[in-house]
Structures are given as C-alpha cells and as structure tokens.
Amino acid sequence: MKDLRARREAQTRREIYATAMQLFAAKGYESTTVSDIATAAGVSRRTIYRYFGTKVEIPFVLPEQWLEHFRGLVEERPDGMSCYDFCNAAVLDVARFIELDAAEVALAFQVLADLPVLLVRHALKNRQWMEAYRQLIATDLAKAEGSAEPTSQHQRDAALLAGAIMGGTDQITFTWLATPGSSLVEQTRAVLRNVEPLWPDAAKVSIE
Amino acid sequence: MKDLRARREAQTRREIYATAMQLFAAKGYESTTVSDIATAAGVSRRTIYRYFGTKVEIPFVLPEQWLEHFRGLVEERPDGMSCYDFCNAAVLDVARFIELDAAEVALAFQVLADLPVLLVRHALKNRQWMEAYRQLIATDLAKAEGSAEPTSQHQRDAALLAGAIMGGTDQITFTWLATPGSSLVEQTRAVLRNVEPLWPDAAKVSIE
DNA sequence: CCAAATTTGACACATAGTGCCAAATTGTCA
DNA sequence: TGACAATTTGGCACTATGTGTCAAATTTGG
Numbered sequence: 001m002k003d004l005r006a007r008r009e010a011q012t013r014r015e016i017y018a019t020a021m022q023l024f025a026a027k028g029y030e031s032t033t034v035s036d037i038a039t040a041a042g043v044s045r046r047t048i049y050r051y052f053g054t055k056v057e058i059p060f061v062l063p064e065q066w067l068e069h070f071r072g073l074v075e076e077r078p079d080g081m082s083c084y085d086f087c088n089a090a091v092l093d094v095a096r097f098i099e100l101d102a103a104e105v106a107l108a109f110q111v112l113a114d115l116p117v118l119l120v121r122h123a124l125k126n127r128q129w130m131e132a133y134r135q136l137i138a139t140d141l142a143k144a145e146g147s148a149e150p151t152s153q154h155q156r157d158a159a160l161l162a163g164a165i166m167g168g169t170d171q172i173t174f175t176w177l178a179t180p181g182s183s184l185v186e187q188t189r190a191v192l193r194n195v196e197p198l199w200p201d202a203a204k205v206s207i208e
Numbered sequence: 209m210k211d212l213r214a215r216r217e218a219q220t221r222r223e224i225y226a227t228a229m230q231l232f233a234a235k236g237y238e239s240t241t242v243s244d245i246a247t248a249a250g251v252s253r254r255t256i257y258r259y260f261g262t263k264v265e266i267p268f269v270l271p272e273q274w275l276e277h278f279r280g281l282v283e284e285r286p287d288g289m290s291c292y293d294f295c296n297a298a299v300l301d302v303a304r305f306i307e308l309d310a311a312e313v314a315l316a317f318q319v320l321a322d323l324p325v326l327l328v329r330h331a332l333k334n335r336q337w338m339e340a341y342r343q344l345i346a347t348d349l350a351k352a353e354g355s356a357e358p359t360s361q362h363q364r365d366a367a368l369l370a371g372a373i374m375g376g377t378d379q380i381t382f383t384w385l386a387t388p389g390s391s392l393v394e395q396t397r398a399v400l401r402n403v404e405p406l407w408p409d410a411a412k413v414s415i416e
Numbered sequence: 417c418c419a420a421a422t423t424t425g426a427c428a429c430a431t432a433g434t435g436c437c438a439a440a441t442t443g444t445c446a
Numbered sequence: 447t448g449a450c451a452a453t454t455t456g457g458c459a460c461t462a463t464g465t466g467t468c469a470a471a472t473t474t475g476g
Contacts, residue, residue, distance in 0.1 A: 005442070005453085033431065044456045049433065123335035124328050130375060152383050156395075159379030160372045160402050167338060167371020168364060175360050187364075194368050197405035213422085213473070241462065252425045257464065 013051050016041045020058045024111050029059070029118065032152050041161070056121050059112050062105060067132065074136060083140035083203040088192050095188040098173070102163060102184075106177055109203050126166055133162035137203065144202040157200050164195050221259050224249045226390050229264045232319045237267070237326065264329050267320050270313060271413050275340065277305050282344060291348035291411040295341070299373060303396040306381070312394075314385055334374055341370035345411065352410040365408050372403050 023032045032054050040046040050051040071088045081089075098105065112118040134195050138158035142150040150158070168191035178182045218393050227249040231240045246253040261264050281298045289297075306313065321324045347367035350358040358366070376399035384392045 008442090009454090034433090035431085046434095046457075047455060050455080053433090055432070077327070081318070119335075120328060120332050123331040126335060127327075127331035130371075134375070134379075153389075155379055155383065156376060156399060156402065159375040160399065161375075163338075163371035163373070163375020163378075164406065165371070166367045167342070167367040167369075170371075171342075171367030175363065178343055179360075191364060192366065194364065198372065198402070216473090217423090242464090243462085254426075254465090255424060258424080261464090263463070 012043065012047075016043065016048060016051055017058060018065065021108065021111065025107070029112065029115050039138060056117055059108060059118060060121055060125065062101060062108060066098055067125070067128060068093055070094050070129075070132060074132070080206045082206045083137055083144070084199050085204075087161075089166070091169065091192060092185060092188055095169075095185045099184045109177055129169075130162045130166040131157075133165055134158045137161050140207055141200065141202050143207050144205050154208055157198075161195065161198050164198055165191070166172065168195065220251065220255075224251065224256060224259055225266060225269055229316065229319065232267065233315070237320065237323050264325055267316060267326060268329055270309060270316060274302055275308055275333070275336060276339075278302050278340060282340075288414045290414045291345055291352070292407050293412075295345065295369075295373070295411075298402060299377065300393060300396055303393045304376075307392045317385055325338065334378055337357055337377075338367075338370045338374040341373055342366045348415060349408065349410050351415050352413050365406075369403065369406050372406055373399070376403065 016037065020032070020037045023036055023040060027036075034048050035045050037058075039050050041048075048055075057064075070090060073093060077086055134155075135158075138150040138154050141157060142148070142207040145154075147154075169188065172184065172187040172191060175186060176182050224245065227413060228240070228245045231248060233246055235244075242256050243253050245266075246256050249256075256263075260269075265272075267325040278298060281301060285294055342363075343366075346362050349362040349365060350356070353362075355362075377396065380392065380395040380399060384390050
C-alpha cells in the first residue's frame with residue numbers, strides 16, 4: 001500500500017507545519033530555531049529540512065499551494081480558449097481558491113508581518129506569479145500572431161500585463177485581509193476590469 | 209577633515225566591491241566565501257559585514273544606486289507637476305542613469321545569472337521598485353481628489369500602475385542587456401506608451 | 417605630539433543548511 | 447507470519463553566514 005505511506009508523510013508534514021506555526025505565533029519567527037520546531041514536533045532537525053527545504057518555506061505552504069493550483073489550471077486549459085478569457089477565469093478561480101482558507105491565511109500573515117526574511121520570501125512569491133503570467137501571455141501572443149517565438153513586443157506586452165495583474169492581486173489580498181467581511185473575488189473582478197485596457201487585440205483570439 | 213575620512217571609506221568600499229566581483233566572476237558567487245573576499249581585499253571578514261550588511265548585497269550595489277537615484281528624484285520633485293508627468297519623467301531619467309554604466313551592468317548580471325540566492329534578491333529589488341511607485345502614485349491620487357488618505361480604489365489603481373511599470377521596465381532591462389546596441393531609453397518610452405491607458409484622469413492634474 | 421573618537425581586527429558564538437551513514441521503519445513477497 | 451528489500455529517519459560532523467564584544471590601531475582635532 002503505497003498511498004498509506006504517502007498519507008503518513010502528509011500527516012507528519014502537517015504536524016510539523018502546525019507545530020512550527022504555533023511556535024512562530026508564540027515566540028516569533030526569528031527566535032524560533034529549527035531545533036525548537038524539531039523537538040516540539042517530535043522529529044529530528046534533519047527531518048524538518050527533508051520536508052521543507054528551508055525554514056522560510058514553512059510559513060509559505062499556503063501561498064505555494066495557490067501558485068500550484070494556478071499552474072494546474074494552466075495544464076488543464078481547455079482548447080480554443082483565448083488568452084484573455086483564460087487569464088481572467090484563472091485569476092478569479094485562484095481568488096475563490098484562496099478565499100477557502102481565509103481564517104488560516106489571516107493568522108499566517110499576521111504572524112509573518114514585517115519580518116525582513118519573510119518580506120523577501122513574499123517578493124519571490126510575487127515574482128513567481130509574475131513569471132507564470134508573463135510566460136503564459138507571451139507564448140499566447142506569439143501563437144495568436146503565428147510566430148514561433150515571442151517578439152520583444154510580445155514580451156513587453158506580457159510583462160506589463162503580468163506586472164499589473166500581480167501588483168493588483170497582491171494589493172487586494174492585503175486589503176482583503178485587513179478588512180474583515182470583504183470579498184476577495186469581488187475585488188479581483190475590479191482588478192481585472194482595471195487591467196482590461198492593457199490587453200492587446202491578439203490576446204482575444206482563441207488559440208488552437 | 210571629515211570628508212577625507214569619508215573618501216577613504218568610499219575607497220575601501222569600492223575596493224571590496226571590485227575584489228568581490230572579480231572573485232565572483234572567477235570562481236562563481238556560491239563558491240566564493242566572505243573570508244575569500246576579505247583576504248583578497250586585505251581586510252578582515254568582519255569589515256566586509258560592516259560595509260555590506262550581507263554577502264548578497266555586494267552584487268547589488270548598482271541596482272541599489274538606481275533606486276536611490278529615483279528616491280532622490282521624488283525628493284526634489286518640482287511643485288505643480290502632475291503624477292503622470294512626474295512618473296514618466298522619472299522613469300525615463302532612471303533609464304538614462306542606468307544606461308551610464310552599461311558595461312559594468314552587463315558584466316554584473318552575467319556573473320549573477322541563474323543563481324537562486326540572487327534571483328531572490330532581484331525579486332526583492334523589484335518589489336522595492338513597485339513599492340516606491342505604488343506609494344508615490346497612491347498618495348498623489350488621494351491628493352488629486354482631495355482625500356487625506358488613499359481610498360482602496362486609489363490603492364488598487366496605484367498597485368496596478370506600479371506593477372505594470374515595474375514589470376515592463378524589468379523586462380526591457382533584460383532584453384536590453386541581451387541585445388547589444390539597443391537603447392534602454394527608447395524601450396522605456398515604449399513601455400510608458402503601453403502603460404498610458406492605465407492612468408486615471410486624476411493622475412494628470414497638477415499637485416500643489 | 418597628545419588625547420579623544422572612531423574604525424578595524426580578532427575571537428567567540430549561534431544558527432542555517434548539507435553530506436553521510438547507521439538504525440529504524442515500512443512495504444513486499446515467499 | 448516471517449524474512450528480505452527499500453525507504454525513511456536520526457545522529458553526527460562540518461561549512462558558511464551573520465552578530466556581539468572588546469582590545470588594538472588609526473584618524474581627527476587641538
């Protein structure tokens with residue numbers, strides 16, 4: 001039974017995560033050593049590094065899941081959907097996905113507020129989002145105009161759009177967490193409306 | 209003579225920088241320890257940390273200077289200039305500033321290519337740029353509409369614009385380095401033209 | 417040239433992260 | 447069920463980053 005082992009691994013992974021977050025909330029991220037987490041979780045220090053490559057990965061499991069969810073959407077993208085339509089749908093889908101674990105996110109981001117190391121990690125996550133958008137849009141624009149490789153014009157358009165979407169969604173995630181009762185999906189719609197004028201016509205033709 | 213000391217400090221700073229970059233180019237960033245740099249530069253390891261907070265700061269002195277140049281522009285911003293006009297002018301100014309040390313930049317970025325640690329640092333730098341733009345634009349939009357604090361609408365608009373500008377300029381910096389003989393300023397103009405439709409009307413009224 | 421202030425060097429130390437191998441645990445098959 | 451194989455875990459050693467501390471060296475100012 002291979003999946004039994006897999007479930008056990010997922011279990012310890014969750015346990016380490018829960019223990020770590022608890023300690024971070026209690027003593028702060030910086031003054032919690034990996035050894036602390038290890039002893040509290042009842043595993044060896046080495047094991048922590050096996051499950052999470054680095055200490056700073058631990059508080060970013062949820063954001064990482066969101067990005068993977070998006071990448072999954074890109075994989076399963078239906079044929080004949082325009083770049084414009086797909087991006088709008090995907091961004092909204094991710095917003096819905098994020099809203100699922102609202103409570104957990106609020107706690108996590110509260111713990112991590114204003115920590116230099118984590119700000120850096122946040123920046124990296126933003127860049128990864130931007131890269132994901134940028135690559136998707138750039139290749140799509142190239143395809144839509146029948147060129148194998150994206151031209152520098154395509155690259156520019158894609159980078160602009162990716163930056164705007166990333167910047168907008170990052171911002172509203174912040175205000176969403178800050179103002180309880182607000183709807184992330186609604187705010188996301190507003191962002192997409194604002195981004196609208198940036199889309200070139202080529203993005204609205206269906207691919208394949 | 210206070211400035212004599214300052215000049216000496218700037219001197220050793222430059223020496224450490226030059227030595228470090230040379231070593232990075234020769235042996236790679238990762239396999240160059242801070243001790244290596246220290247002995248090669250003829251100072252103690254501790255001194256390196258005094259001049260540059262961390263090892264990863266060293267290859268980012270130029271980008272840091274560019275950001276500081278921009279911050280300087282914001283400080284000396286002339287009265288009665290609209291947000292839109294100022295941002296366009298400032299972004300172009302920075303592009304000119306960057307183009308000054310083109311050769312040095314090319315070498316630096318070549319050395320640092322595809323290093324995980326440095327990719328992270330690059331992400332942080334991008335975020336800092338975005339924050340600089342975002343804050344500037346958000347407060348300006350609020351002022352232009354007579355509200356003391358930026359509304360969430362202002363914040364969204366600002367985040368979008370900041371993201372687009374950052375994403376666009378980052379992208380063209382990349383292609384500029386990759387294609388010798390190209391003009392960063394020209395490309396920057398193209399980015400600004402593309403961003404154009406994102407600006408709300410409020411950004412075009414003069415402040416103060 | 418001397419005294420005060422500041423910079424530098426040297427040492428110690430905590431922690432992150434990695435390689436390695438033996439021990440324990442788990443899945444598989446007879 | 448029991449033994450064998452595969453994988454996971456723990457423990458240990460080690461390197462490197464980054465920080466605190468204080469004495470020694472250097473520079474500034476008179």
